[in-house]
Amino acid sequence: MQIISNNLSFQYPDSDTKVINSLSFSMHGPGFNAVFGPSGVGKTSLARIIAGSITDQEGDMYTKGITTILYSYNMERLPGWSSIGTLLQQVTPPGREALLEELIELFALQNVMDSPFTRISLGQQNRSNLLRYLVQDFDLLIMDESLANVDEKLRQTILLHIKERFPDRMFLSISHNLMEVATFCKEILVLGTREKSGKGCILQGLDLQQDAVLDKDRLDQSMLEVMNAC
Amino acid sequence: MLVRRTYQFLIVYCIGLASLLGLKYALSLSDYVIPSIPLILETAGQVFSDYLRAAFSTLSVTVLGQIISIILAFSVGIAGRKSSWLGSFIRATAYNIQAYPIVALAPIIFILLGDGFLSRLLIASIICYFPLLLSVLGVMAAPVQEIEHFYQATGRMSWQLEVKIRAFENLSKLTTVISGSATLAMAGTIVAEFIAANAGIGYSIRTALYQSDLAKIFVALFLIGIIISLYQGLLENIGQWIIQKKLG
Numbered sequence: 001m002q003i004i005s006n007n008l009s010f011q012y013p014d015s016d017t018k019v020i021n022s023l024s025f026s027m028h029g030p031g032f033n034a035v036f037g038p039s040g041v042g043k044t045s046l047a048r049i050i051a052g053s054i055t056d057q058e059g060d061m062y063t064k065g066i067t068t069i070l071y072s073y074n075m076e077r078l079p080g081w082s083s084i085g086t087l088l089q090q091v092t093p094p095g096r097e098a099l100l101e102e103l104i105e106l107f108a109l110q111n112v113m114d115s116p117f118t119r120i121s122l123g124q125q126n127r128s129n130l131l132r133y134l135v136q137d138f139d140l141l142i143m144d145e146s147l148a149n150v151d152e153k154l155r156q157t158i159l160l161h162i163k164e165r166f167p168d169r170m171f172l173s174i175s176h177n178l179m180e181v182a183t184f185c186k187e188i189l190v191l192g193t194r195e196k197s198g199k200g201c202i203l204q205g206l207d208l209q210q211d212a213v214l215d216k217d218r219l220d221q222s223m224l225e226v227m228n229a230c
Numbered sequence: 231m232l233v234r235r236t237y238q239f240l241i242v243y244c245i246g247l248a249s250l251l252g253l254k255y256a257l258s259l260s261d262y263v264i265p266s267i268p269l270i271l272e273t274a275g276q277v278f279s280d281y282l283r284a285a286f287s288t289l290s291v292t293v294l295g296q297i298i299s300i301i302l303a304f305s306v307g308i309a310g311r312k313s314s315w316l317g318s319f320i321r322a323t324a325y326n327i328q329a330y331p332i333v334a335l336a337p338i339i340f341i342l343l344g345d346g347f348l349s350r351l352l353i354a355s356i357i358c359y360f361p362l363l364l365s366v367l368g369v370m371a372a373p374v375q376e377i378e379h380f381y382q383a384t385g386r387m388s389w390q391l392e393v394k395i396r397a398f399e400n401l402s403k404l405t406t407v408i409s410g411s412a413t414l415a416m417a418g419t420i421v422a423e424f425i426a427a428n429a430g431i432g433y434s435i436r437t438a439l440y441q442s443d444l445a446k447i448f449v450a451l452f453l454i455g456i457i458i459s460l461y462q463g464l465l466e467n468i469g470q471w472i473i474q475k476k477l478g
Contacts, residue, residue: 051383070383077376081398091386129380136384 001029001065001139001170003050008059010045019045022059025202027187029066029140029170032163032207034181036174036226037191043174046191047071047142050172066139066170073144076129078117084128085113088135096135103131106161108154122149127158134162144174159184160210182222183208190229201229232463239459243452265445273445274452281434281446285453288419288430289461291347295354296415299362300408302355307366308393321367328360333418336425350422350430357418358411365407369400405469412462420454 003026010020019042027033035043048054049061051071063069078087092100104110107127112120117128130146147155162171163184175181181188185205203225206218254264261269310320336353343349370393377395381387397404423432431450438446 072380075376076379079377079395079398081394091380091384132380 001063003027003029003063003066003140003170003172004060005046006060008046008049008057008061010042010049010054010057012045020049020057023191025189027172027189027202030166030168031186032159032171032173032184033187033189034173034175034185034205035189035191036176036178036181039176041191043191044073044144047144047172047174050140051142063140068138069140069142070133070136070138071142071144072130072133072146074126074129074146074148077125078128078132080116080118082116083114084109084117084120087117088113088128088132091132092135093137100131100135102165103134107131107158123151123154126150127154130158134166138169140170140172142172142174145176146173147175155180156184160208164210178223178226179219182206182219182226183214188226190226192229203229232460232467235459235463235466236456239455243455247448262442263444265448270445270448273443274449277434277446277449281431281450281453284429284434285431285450285457288416288423288432288454289457291350291354291419291422291430292412292416292461295351295419296358296408296412298351298355299359299411299415302359303362303366306363307370308389310367311370311393311396317371321371324360324363324367328364332356332360333421336422339422340425345428347429350419350427353422354415354418357421358415361414362407362411365403369404370396372396374399401473402469405466405472409462409465409469412465413458416454416458416461 005023005025008020008023009018011018019040023042023046035046037043045054048071049057050063051069053071078084082090088100088104089097104113107130109124109128109131112124112128117125120128126146126148127150130143133141133146147158150158159180173181173185182205184207186207188203188205190201190203203222205222206215208214250264251267253259254266265273306320306324310317310324333353335356339349339352343352374395377399378387378392381391381395419430420432420435423430424436427433431454435447435450438444438450
């Protein structure tokens, strides 16, 4: 699995400046990767280009060994006419009911299955949204701040479990959480400020696995590298 | 909602009547020009039951006309929600026709269809239809991206689901527009009855107008106001009930 960008540029029609300027990189899967950078450097635009919802970019963006790409983001909502449990069951492909149940428990959503989407917290909303993507067919899942508003401990549990449960899939996490990115991700695409645009570089994260011990020195070093690359 | 609508109308009606009576006594106008309260009450006693029947006849046409226009507006609105040439054509046509005073077409309908139920129904429907259509088009053509994205990305989106999402997300707006369109439907029916009809409260008003009997017109206006207030209040209550049931 590979995501390859070659001299990629993108500018919104109503804007004077390029949000992505001559960006080249190559990212490998399967595994948990990330796009990191300050606000406004084009992380979401890049994600949408990879997902195919933006198509009028310049340069090349293509994938190898990836057929189905899903893009989830943290502002998504589930419809309000049914309970979360019913809606999740409706979108679960046949044969994945056990996976759904497993993820409901892992995501600590058992108690809100009978509630409508509007009655649960933002963190629960984001978890239930991500959960429905995980039971779909995909090769690459882009998670654009998909675990925002979820407490640190649960985020860690979820991320480690996803990595263990879906070892043959590729994930691309878009996050502002430096520690999370450095700890859990294998490859980190760091997008710099606009002045440094085009100089996006791939750094190695710790790629922490379930039951592994975190090396704090390596984590500090990885975080420093990411910060300096921005 | 039902009670509030009714007493709001009663306040407006009493203010209007009091203003006319004030004018009558200030200018010493005769009962022939502006009838006194006893004369209005006496007339009400004579015509109330006939006028009530006529008002219900108007209401029945109003309700039917509104139902037809709601069905039509949703059918065309759903067809016109797409950004295809057909959708663009429907939206452009609806906006242009809306700009024309549809009531001016009423004589053509009477020439073609003559007096009677069908003409009243048709005029009530078309007067109510276009404002409804614009609202439905506005709702149906606006994607709810944060809900629709998942269904599109996973290939689960169907036109029925798309319509359901957009209607549900705009339930308050749609119920308000539908209850508001009741007034338009009744205005359309009464206009039709004014122009040429053989039944309804508009027809009764036209007859009273020929007799220069303002007392009868006051009674008719009172009944129109009460009935439309009750009907609109009922629609608002139904809308509130649906919203509470669906949105919690």
